[in-house]
Amino acid sequence: MNELSRTFGCFGGSVSIRVSDEAGERAAAAALHRAELQLRMVHGRLTRFEATSELSRLNADPRRAVPASALLLELAAAVRWAGLVSDGLVDATCLGALERAGYGDSRADAEGLDPESFRAAAGSLEPRPASPDAAAHWRSVGVDREHGMVARPPGVMIDGGGLAKGLAADLLGRRLAAAHETFALDAAGDLLLGGSAPRARTVVVRDPFGGRPLRELRLARGALATSGITHRSWLRDDSTLGHHLIDPGRGEPAWTGLLQVTALAPTALEAEVRAKAALLSGPEGAAHHLPDGGVLVHASGEAEEVAGPLTERAVAAAA
Amino acid sequence: MVAAFTAALLASAWLAVAAWGNRHSPTPVGPAKDRRPKPAPSPSYDTQPYGQPPAYDQSQPGPSQGYPDNSAPQSSAPQESAPQMSTGQS
Numbered sequence: 001m002n003e004l005s006r007t008f009g010c011f012g013g014s015v016s017i018r019v020s021d022e023a024g025e026r027a028a029a030a031a032l033h034r035a036e037l038q039l040r041m042v043h044g045r046l047t048r049f050e051a052t053s054e055l056s057r058l059n060a061d062p063r064r065a066v067p068a069s070a071l072l073l074e075l076a077a078a079v080r081w082a083g084l085v086s087d088g089l090v091d092a093t094c095l096g097a098l099e100r101a102g103y104g105d106s107r108a109d110a111e112g113l114d115p116e117s118f119r120a121a122a123g124s125l126e127p128r129p130a131s132p133d134a135a136a137h138w139r140s141v142g143v144d145r146e147h148g149m150v151a152r153p154p155g156v157m158i159d160g161g162g163l164a165k166g167l168a169a170d171l172l173g174r175r176l177a178a179a180h181e182t183f184a185l186d187a188a189g190d191l192l193l194g195g196s197a198p199r200a201r202t203v204v205v206r207d208p209f210g211g212r213p214l215r216e217l218r219l220a221r222g223a224l225a226t227s228g229i230t231h232r233s234w235l236r237d238d239s240t241l242g243h244h245l246i247d248p249g250r251g252e253p254a255w256t257g258l259l260q261v262t263a264l265a266p267t268a269l270e271a272e273v274r275a276k277a278a279l280l281s282g283p284e285g286a287a288h289h290l291p292d293g294g295v296l297v298h299a300s301g302e303a304e305e306v307a308g309p310l311t312e313r314a315v316a317a318a319a
Numbered sequence: 320m321v322a323a324f325t326a327a328l329l330a331s332a333w334l335a336v337a338a339w340g341n342r343h344s345p346t347p348v349g350p351a352k353d354r355r356p357k358p359a360p361s362p363s364y365d366t367q368p369y370g371q372p373p374a375y376d377q378s379q380p381g382p383s384q385g386y387p388d389n390s391a392p393q394s395s396a397p398q399e400s401a402p403q404m405s406t407g408q409s
Contacts, residue, residue: 003401013409018402184401188409199401206407213405224406231408262406 003182006032010043011165012108013188020182020195031180038175039168039187045071046164048095048157049106055164058150059095059157065142068150074171076150077143078163078269085270086277086289088132088248093141095157097251102234102242112233113241115209121233121241122299127257130280131249161244162276165190166225166269173268185268192268194221205295205303208260214303215295219264222310225271227279228260228297229253245279256282260297263290264310278306 003020017035021027045054054072068076082090098104113121141158142151152158169187173194176183182195193201198220204213208230217224229243236242247254256279263274278286278294286296286306293308305311 011409182401184404186404186406189407190409191404191406201401202403204403204405206405208408226406226408228408260408 003184004028004032006036008036008040010036010039011168011188012106014186015039015188016184016186018182018184019176019180021180028180031176035172035176035185038172042071042164042168042171045069046075046160046168048159048161055158055160062154064154065144065149065151067148070148072150073143073145073148074167075160075164076141076152076158078167079138079141079158080143082163082273083136083138086273086280088136088138089130089277089280089289090273091133091136091138091246091248092159092161092163093137093152093156094133094246094248094251095159097246097248098159098244100251101244101246101253102236103232103244107232107234107244110232110234112231113235115230117235118209118230118233118241121235121239122255125241125255127255127282127299129256129282129285130247130254133248133251162190162225162227162272163269166223166267166272169223169268187268190223190225190268190272191219192223193219205262207301208297209301211301214297215262215305217264217311219310222292223265223268223271224262225265225268225275226260226262227272227275229255229279230259245276247280254280256280257299258283258286258296259299259301261286261290262295264292264294264308266292 002025003018004025005016005018007014007016009015017032019028019031021031044050047053048055048059050056054069055075058066058068058072079092082092137156140152140156144151165187169185169190169192173183173185173192177194180195181197182199183193184201185192191203200218200220203217203219203224205215205217205226207214208228227245229245233241233243241253241255243253245254246252258279261275261279263271263278265271265274274289275294277289278296281289283296283298290306291308293311294306296304296306298304
């Protein structure tokens with residue numbers, strides 16, 4: 001059965017969806033159309049770069065408890081979950097620090113620093129693991145599903161970021177998995193594979209500076225997410241390194257000695273959280289956050305594989 | 320005597336307030352049971368973990384730990400090779 005594909009811009013990057021359906025190509029084409037609409041809807045509601053999005057309205061709302069759609073409730077729940085499973089490292093309430101670091105507006109079209117400029121900016125920094133914010137504002141985000149309310153202290157703002165992307169992929173993946181033979185979703189670099197009769201696919205891990213692919217994996221179903229600090233990097237006003245992964249404890253862009261982490265997990269949301277937590281932990285603590293395996297890229301550019309249930313099988317299949 | 324006077328005063332004050340409230344009600348007043356305020360949202364927000372994220376195709380768990388077996392497609396029919404994909408920073 002041939003797969004049909006559709007590619008479009010969303011989540012600040014390129015999204016690609018492939019679907020095959022035993023009912024034929026028309027059914028697959030209709031599924032792709034619905035999938036694009038669904039992802040665009042999720043992005044439109046959960047982006048912080050549009051003042052009228054539901055997330056931006058929540059962030060600006062002076063009330064402690066705010067009526068919320070089912071989608072925003074899911075994001076709020078994901079904020080708490082991410083904080084819990086990452087020991088407070090993946091803190092989606094660090095929006096103020098993120099904006100102070102220079103990420104107030106979308107950088108979807110901005111080029112990251114070239115390798116030389118990046119290494120020069122990072123060379124003056126002492127690598128150290130990130131730490132959780134003692135205030136742990138993510139713990140204050142409450143979800144009341146019965147009444148459809150999200151609660152948080154006014155002024156605590158949420159950054160949808162990768163959580164929204166992972167959530168959107170999982171919501172779509174649940175539908176595609178139930179209705180189609182195969183599907184493969186590439187949500188701006190985060191992958192979700194599956195279906196009722198999934199195909200084994202080769203997935204390459206891209207180099208953080210655009211060099212040759214670093215690793216090759218084989219997967220039939222599951223998720224991979226990659227988080228890193230080179231692609232969206234810039235020099236701040238004081239010429240220090242700026243990027244979008246904040247060390248919650250210091251409120252500054254983290255420099256842990258890792259450039260990029262790819263995480264495998266059963267779901268896209270979990271892969272997204274695991275990848276960020278591993279990168280923020282640094283080389284020594286990264287494996288703790290990769291229970292299903294992954295790939296680390298050190299400051300030297302060297303790639304290191306972290307074994308896990310998914311990678312072991314993936315590597316064995318590729319051999 | 321004082322207690323009775325006080326009770327009467329409070330009762331009349333309450334009736335006056337209620338009458339004022341009815342006049343200033345922005346919506347038509349329905350039966351008594353409909354005028355009761357709706358219960359406020361529960362003050363106890365969910366503080367539990369997000370829970371196990373949705374897993375895909377749980378009906379076909381892999382051979383160990385419930386993870387899918389990625390070594391081969393689980394379909395009985397052979398599958399064509401799929402296009403290569405890549406993961407990286409966005």
